[in-house]
Amino acid sequence: MPGTPATDAPPPGDVRAGTLELRGVTKRYGPTLAVDDLSLTVPAGKVCVLIGPSGCGKTTALRMINRLIEPTAGEILIDGTDVRRRPAARLRREIGYVIQQVGLLPHLTVAQNVATVPRLLGWAKARVGPRVDELLALVGLPPGDYARRYPAELSGGQQQRVGLARALAGDPPLMLMDEPFSAVDPITRERLQTDFLRLHRAVPKTVVFVSHDIDEAVKMADVIAVMRAGRLVQFAPPAELLADPADEFVADFVGADRALKGLALTRLEDLDLPPAPTVRRGEAGGDVRDRVASGTLVPIGGAVLATGDDGHPLRWVPVAAIGDRVEATPGRTEPLLSPVTTLRDALSALFEAGASHGVVVDGAGRAVAVADVATIGGGLAAPAEKAGDA
Amino acid sequence: MPEIRWDWLQRHADDIQIMTVQHLEITGLSMALALAVALPVAVAVRNRRVPFAVAAGVADVLYTIPSLALFALLLPYTDIGRTPAVIGLAAYALSMIVRNTVVGLRGVPAVVRDAAVGQGLTPRQVLVRVELPLALPAIMTGVRLATVSTVGIATVAAFVGGGGLGELIWDKGIQREMFLTPILAGTVLTTALAIALDALLAGAQWLLTPWARRGRT
Numbered sequence: 118m119p120g121t122p123a124t125d126a127p128p129p130g131d132v133r134a135g136t137l138e139l140r141g142v143t144k145r146y147g148p149t150l151a152v153d154d155l156s157l158t159v160p161a162g163k164v165c166v167l168i169g170p171s172g173c174g175k176t177t178a179l180r181m182i183n184r185l186i187e188p189t190a191g192e193i194l195i196d197g198t199d200v201r202r203r204p205a206a207r208l209r210r211e212i213g214y215v216i217q218q219v220g221l222l223p224h225l226t227v228a229q230n231v232a233t234v235p236r237l238l239g240w241a242k243a244r245v246g247p248r249v250d251e252l253l254a255l256v257g258l259p260p261g262d263y264a265r266r267y268p269a270e271l272s273g274g275q276q277q278r279v280g281l282a283r284a285l286a287g288d289p290p291l292m293l294m295d296e297p298f299s300a301v302d303p304i305t306r307e308r309l310q311t312d313f314l315r316l317h318r319a320v321p322k323t324v325v326f327v328s329h330d331i332d333e334a335v336k337m338a339d340v341i342a343v344m345r346a347g348r349l350v351q352f353a354p355p356a357e358l359l360a361d362p363a364d365e366f367v368a369d370f371v372g373a374d375r376a377l378k379g380l381a382l383t384r385l386e387d388l389d390l391p392p393a394p395t396v397r398r399g400e401a402g403g404d405v406r407d408r409v410a411s412g413t414l415v416p417i418g419g420a421v422l423a424t425g426d427d428g429h430p431l432r433w434v435p436v437a438a439i440g441d442r443v444e445a446t447p448g449r450t451e452p453l454l455s456p457v458t459t460l461r462d463a464l465s466a467l468f469e470a471g472a473s474h475g476v477v478v479d480g481a482g483r484a485v486a487v488a489d490v491a492t493i494g495g496g497l498a499a500p501a502e503k504a505g506d507a
Numbered sequence: 508m509p510e511i512r513w514d515w516l517q518r519h520a521d522d523i524q525i526m527t528v529q530h531l532e533i534t535g536l537s538m539a540l541a542l543a544v545a546l547p548v549a550v551a552v553r554n555r556r557v558p559f560a561v562a563a564g565v566a567d568v569l570y571t572i573p574s575l576a577l578f579a580l581l582l583p584y585t586d587i588g589r590t591p592a593v594i595g596l597a598a599y600a601l602s603m604i605v606r607n608t609v610v611g612l613r614g615v616p617a618v619v620r621d622a623a624v625g626q627g628l629t630p631r632q633v634l635v636r637v638e639l640p641l642a643l644p645a646i647m648t649g650v651r652l653a654t655v656s657t658v659g660i661a662t663v664a665a666f667v668g669g670g671g672l673g674e675l676i677w678d679k680g681i682q683r684e685m686f687l688t689p690i691l692a693g694t695v696l697t698t699a700l701a702i703a704l705d706a707l708l709a710g711a712q713w714l715l716t717p718w719a720r721r722g723r724t
């Protein structure tokens with residue numbers, strides 16, 4: 118980008134993520150060892166989920182990374198630099214921080230909340246506004262509707278989306294998230310998880326994510342750190358954790374239905390899904406029939422998926438019912454799935470909707486593929502592959 | 508009900524106007540002085556138990572000294588006139604403002620403060636951008652209470668030569684064989700001032716805290 122000042126955010130596509138390393142980190146409260154000699158490395162751009170029972174030291178470990186808590190011993194390095202080398206407030210502006218209770222500033226609008234870190238970093242006003250709009254759109258809150266609202270005017274899920282946008286606003290290389298989705302209902306949680314994964318694909322960050330929910334961990338993590346009483350008991354990619362728990366404790370924690378949990382290791386994008394048989398509203402009926410005859414359009418159960426000009430699915434229409442032109446009013450195409458939806462979530466969405474297949478839509482809401490129960494079930498054979506690359 | 512001497516009021520309209528303005532000035536200066544002392548004190552002691560107890564205790568003692576005695580006690584140190592009145596009235600207001608401000612600052616949810624620190628605000632930025640704005644409703648409660656009572660007690664300022672509506676009630680009324688017209692006029696005007704100032708402050712608070720009246724819970 119010619120003419121852009123050097124301090125600007127990196128151009129899209131450039132990975133801004135840092136390697137995080139904990140070396141022998143310990144935190145003692147009187148006789149309690151909240152965190153006991155914790156060492157681990159999270160490679161740049163990866164999601165590490167810290168998991169373990171309540172009180173095992175997850176929050177303490179997380180808060181030592183952005184110096185909300187000072188360790189009793191050990192060191193924490195980001196890209197090789199000790200976090201204590203910089204003033205704590207400066208450091209925190211470069212580390213996204215999301216917590217379960219969100220903690221938005223109630224007296225500031227959504228836009229002002231999201232602008233917090235850019236303004237602390239001294240960005241010019243002309244740059245902050247567009248950045249706020251961009252982030253609100255990114256987390257699924259159209260700025261036109263939400264920018265001027267106050268936090269009290271939002272649902273819990275919407276507040277957490279704003280919390281996520283606020284944490285991302287300064288484009289930090291590292292994100293710390295402490296049970297960010299635990300306080301919302303299961304459906305909202307599932308959506309937030311999926312949206313977060315999609316976001317993470319687009320803008321990879323190094324993420325430390327605290328959870329007490331093994332399903333969430335398996336779904337979100339590149340690598341899982343299981344903690345018990347302040348100590349690290351296993352540090353492994355999800356597939357390895359499921360296949361080979363280090364000890365009885367981890368096995369218990371992972372639970373009995375390990376095979377089923379494996380379904381959460383594969384995402385729809387990992388499967389070879391047939392493209393959605395889409396026809397545009399207003400397309401000539403003759404053209405549709407020609408495409409079917411030539412095999413370039415493969416109807417499902419005799420029906421094709423009508424979309425608007427923007428590619429958003431409108432409804433299924435039987436090929437036989439198409440006359441001169443494709444006519445379609447918006448109807449039921451649920452469930453809509455995302456490429457990053459796990460097979461486990463996809464199956465449960467299909468069962469819940471009582472549907473045999475779902476439409477996979479991309480980030481812009483365009484129908485790209487169709488997933489049916491049989492194809493998803495076939496994915497059960499695949500999960501072991503992921504163990505290799507994480 | 509003895510008759511009100513409207514002709515007297517008419518003849519003294521100018522004097523009455525001057526005394527009303529003086530009364531407002533004394534009240535305004537006292538509140539400004541009280542805020543200038545109480546806010547820093549409240550901020551300094553907000554997170555500490557013993558210093559808060561000491562500050563609140565001193566302010567409470569000041570509040571319990573009879574007003575006339577307080578003004579008289581100040582006289583050896585200041586000239587007669589507005590100064591002892593303003594200092595005395597400010598001393599009265601301290602307790603209400605310190606206590607309410609500390610309540611407001613302590614009422615900021617820990618999670619909001621934690622998130623603000625976590626985003627990289629310095630302690631000073633947390634105070635100015637988070638704690639004080641969120642404490643504003645409580646601070647305004649203290650300021651309104653203090654203002655209303657100051658308007659009333661300010662009538663005693665006449666005794667130390669501070670002027671104001673107290674002069675109307677005392678010099679023109681009570682000291683002239685209980686001439687009722689100025690006493691009533693002074694009382695009505697004082698009450699009206701108190702009500703008007705309270706409404707004004709309520710309006711200011713409404714304008715300053717748009718976030719407090721939004722939300723759908």
Ligand SMILES: Nc1ncnc2c1ncn2[C@@H]1O[C@H](COP(=O)(O)OP(=O)(O)O)[C@@H](O)[C@H]1O
Pocket residue numbers: 146149150151169170171172173174175176177178
């Ligand atoms: N400020 C503190 N003072 C004393 N003990 C603490 C403090 N914070 C945490 N602990 C203790 O440290 C342990 C770990 O706490 P925490 O990190 O919050 O666990 P988790 O987030 O895994 O539930 C717990 O036993 C907790 O009681």
Ligand SMILES: [Mg+2]
Pocket residue numbers: 175176177
């Ligand atoms: Mg915790």
